Amino acid sequence: MTDPRILETPLLRGLLGFVGALRAEGLHPGRAQVQAWLQGLLLVPWEGEAFYLASRALLVGRKEDYAAFDRAFRRYFGHLRPKALPRPQAQGTLPVLGSGEAEGEGVLKGAYSPLERLLRRPLEGLTPGEALLLARLLAALAFPPPRFAARRRRRAPKGERLSLPATLRRALRTGGDILEARFLRPRRQAYRYYVLLDVSGSMAPYARALFLLLQALKGRGLPLEAFAFGTRLTRITPLLPLPPQEALPGLGRLAEDFAGGTRLGESLRAFLEGEGRRLGRRSLLLVLSDGLDQGDPEAVARALGALRRRVRRVYWLNPLAGLPGYAPLARGMRAALPYLDALFPAGTGEELLAFLRRLRDLP
Amino acid sequence: MDPKPAFALESPAAVAALLERERYIAEEGLAVATFLALRLGRPLLLEGEPGVGKTEVARVLSKGLGVPLVRLQCYEGLELEQALYEWDHARQLLEIRLLESLGERDLDRLRAGVYREEFLLKRPILEALELGEAVLLIDEVDRTDEAFEAFLLEVLSDFQVTIPELGTLRARARPLVVLTSNRTRELHDALRRRCVYYWIDYPSLEKELRIVRARLPELPEALARKVVALVQRVRGLGLLKPPGVAETLDLAASLLALGVGDLAPEALDPALGALLKAREDVERVRRALGDLLMALG
Numbered sequence: 001m002t003d004p005r006i007l008e009t010p011l012l013r014g015l016l017g018f019v020g021a022l023r024a025e026g027l028h029p030g031r032a033q034v035q036a037w038l039q040g041l042l043l044v045p046w047e048g049e050a051f052y053l054a055s056r057a058l059l060v061g062r063k064e065d066y067a068a069f070d071r072a073f074r075r076y077f078g079h080l081r082p083k084a085l086p087r088p089q090a091q092g093t094l095p096v097l098g099s100g101e102a103e104g105e106g107v108l109k110g111a112y113s114p115l116e117r118l119l120r121r122p123l124e125g126l127t128p129g130e131a132l133l134l135a136r137l138l139a140a141l142a143f144p145p146p147r148f149a150a151r152r153r154r155r156a157p158k159g160e161r162l163s164l165p166a167t168l169r170r171a172l173r174t175g176g177d178i179l180e181a182r183f184l185r186p187r188r189q190a191y192r193y194y195v196l197l198d199v200s201g202s203m204a205p206y207a208r209a210l211f212l213l214l215q216a217l218k219g220r221g222l223p224l225e226a227f228a229f230g231t232r233l234t235r236i237t238p239l240l241p242l243p244p245q246e247a248l249p250g251l252g253r254l255a256e257d258f259a260g261g262t263r264l265g266e267s268l269r270a271f272l273e274g275e276g277r278r279l280g281r282r283s284l285l286l287v288l289s290d291g292l293d294q295g296d297p298e299a300v301a302r303a304l305g306a307l308r309r310r311v312r313r314v315y316w317l318n319p320l321a322g323l324p325g326y327a328p329l330a331r332g333m334r335a336a337l338p339y340l341d342a343l344f345p346a347g348t349g350e351e352l353l354a355f356l357r358r359l360r361d362l363p
Numbered sequence: 364m365d366p367k368p369a370f371a372l373e374s375p376a377a378v379a380a381l382l383e384r385e386r387y388i389a390e391e392g393l394a395v396a397t398f399l400a401l402r403l404g405r406p407l408l409l410e411g412e413p414g415v416g417k418t419e420v421a422r423v424l425s426k427g428l429g430v431p432l433v434r435l436q437c438y439e440g441l442e443l444e445q446a447l448y449e450w451d452h453a454r455q456l457l458e459i460r461l462l463e464s465l466g467e468r469d470l471d472r473l474r475a476g477v478y479r480e481e482f483l484l485k486r487p488i489l490e491a492l493e494l495g496e497a498v499l500l501i502d503e504v505d506r507t508d509e510a511f512e513a514f515l516l517e518v519l520s521d522f523q524v525t526i527p528e529l530g531t532l533r534a535r536a537r538p539l540v541v542l543t544s545n546r547t548r549e550l551h552d553a554l555r556r557r558c559v560y561y562w563i564d565y566p567s568l569e570k571e572l573r574i575v576r577a578r579l580p581e582l583p584e585a586l587a588r589k590v591v592a593l594v595q596r597v598r599g600l601g602l603l604k605p606p607g608v609a610e611t612l613d614l615a616a617s618l619l620a621l622g623v624g625d626l627a628p629e630a631l632d633p634a635l636g637a638l639l640k641a642r643e644d645v646e647r648v649r650r651a652l653g654d655l656l657m658a659l660g
Contacts, residue, residue: 054395
């Protein structure tokens with residue numbers, strides 16, 4: 001099903017390949033610069049020349065290198081055609097999209113790069129290869145994941161609060177004279193992510209792309225537990241490390257078992273009773289669902305209300321929420337609304353990117 | 364990456380709008396770089412010929428963001444004490460006398476009595492770290508020596524300063540740091556890598572005209588256009604010190620003050636000093652002025 005050639009050319013590698021192109025021109029951005037670049041791409045809207053300008057501002061540190069950067073950029077991202085480049089040449093070499101792309105070059109004609117177009121298209125219409133590329137791009141852009149300052153502190157040579165016991169212990173080495181102060185600073189901890197992915201019939205077109213995103217996030221080390229639900233709840237974390245060719249059919253079989261229905265309230269309760277005890281202030285709960293529910297809305301409210309008290313944040317990602325004129329009228333969605341910290345649209349890569357950005361701004 | 368960046372602007376367009384409100388017309392590249400510096404909490408390194416408005420960026424940002432501008436003017440031989448902090452020895456001595464006269468004999472208590480924050484003279488970097496929400500302008504960083512640059516690198520990566528007698532002071536929020544360089548000396552790569560970089564070029568004719576119009580709205584447009592066109596040509600002459608945007612504005616302002624209505628060699632002559640800062644350049648332009656004005660039509 002998935003074209004193996006695309007597996008070998010993920011978009012992340014495509015982006016990082018640009019660093020190789022820079023090296024070929026004699027530019028050697030450092031690792032921290034490359035990381036700042038990926039972070040910067042997460043922040044700037046990919047409009048106009050922002051992609052080009054942001055890349056240059058973060059990867060180049062002197063004017064003399066502008067020309068070499070432009071050569072590399074033109075060769076590598078030729079299809080982006082930034083206006084600032086003197087002679088744009090349409091020579092896209094970034095091996096990204098599947099060939100059977102419907103809304104052809106003619107319509108947009110260089111207005112957006114393939115990357116940008118990929119971000120704007122509805123998830124349901126993506127080919128498996130495109131969905132995979134998108135997932136890897138988003139995962140690359142989402143890193144490093146947000147950390148929060150925990151209550152507990154650890155000892156450190158620098159910090160904001162003096163640790164008297166540690167200072168005195170250190171002083172014993174020097175015969176009781178305090179030569180060196182020891183401090184405390186807050187531990188930085190990563191959030192734990194609990195993701196409930198709706199794989200029922202109405203969500204089928206989106207579930208694949210969202211699952212690939214979960215895989216990519218997990219693959220980069222995000223502490224993440226994933227569950228699929230329809231009529232029942234099934235833990236799918238073990239599927240995440242598998243290659244997509246093996247994992248996706250497994251996910252498909254699950255969806256068939258659920259025979260297309262959604263029982264949101266029961267699934268949430270099953271989650272609460274199973275994982276509920278392990279949740280805590282480090283946990284973020286993400287529900288990926290369109291909210292079309294055949295169960296009891298009361299049960300949704302009860303279970304979500306209880307979950308809300310056990311985790312730091314509850315976010316709901318709904319693929320339909322970004323459509324013009326969308327209102328949360330589906331029964332399950334309406335029942336859930338009062339208990340959410342936020343509802344995010346999740347129908348395109350752009351919307352997912354916006355969500356990941358928000359996640360990064362968490363305190 | 365510990366202290367969070369102090370400012371949140373949502374897009375490069377928002378940055379450009381903020382700059383424009385303060386009558387600074389920015390290229391998209393500058394807006395993007397500034398935006399990234401703000402959001403990533405990295406210093407913004409601006410280079411460019413003198414007079415293209417590098418320092419002005421910091422000034423305008425501090426106004427637009429509504430935060431204080433803390434300026435560190437670099438020069439050869441700049442010492443840490445002038446950049447960071449100094450103990451106010453005179454007042455410390457007075458305090459010791461005072462404590463002694465009050466009968467204080469305990470050495471530790473005397474020491475604790477004088478190494479207090481109130482005897483600390485805060486210099487720009489410490490001041491900016493303490494304010495957090497501020498724009499720290501490190502102007503003409505190329506004029507300092509390499510040792511100072513290495514120190515800057517340290518401060519700019521940790522955003523904290525250790526004072527042996529007091530402990531470590533950390534920035535509560537990251538100030539926006541703007542470094543400018545005129546390239547009298549090549550900056551170290553490590554410093555460049557730490558920054559978001561932008562080279563401010565001379566503006567295009569249209570852009571420079573917008574700048575002049577924004578700054579001197581009372582200047583008639585036709586005259587403004589001629590002045591800008593003239594300056595753009597003068598820049599092509601290969602002068603010792605080609606005029607920057609600041610000089611264009613000076614020239615335009617001088618013409619306004621002199622009540623010059625149209626560009627003619629005689630009318631321009633007294634104002635040339637506003638545009639050119641080297642005697643040889645004045646001579647050259649004076650000789651070429653007739654041709655230059657002719658070419659403008």
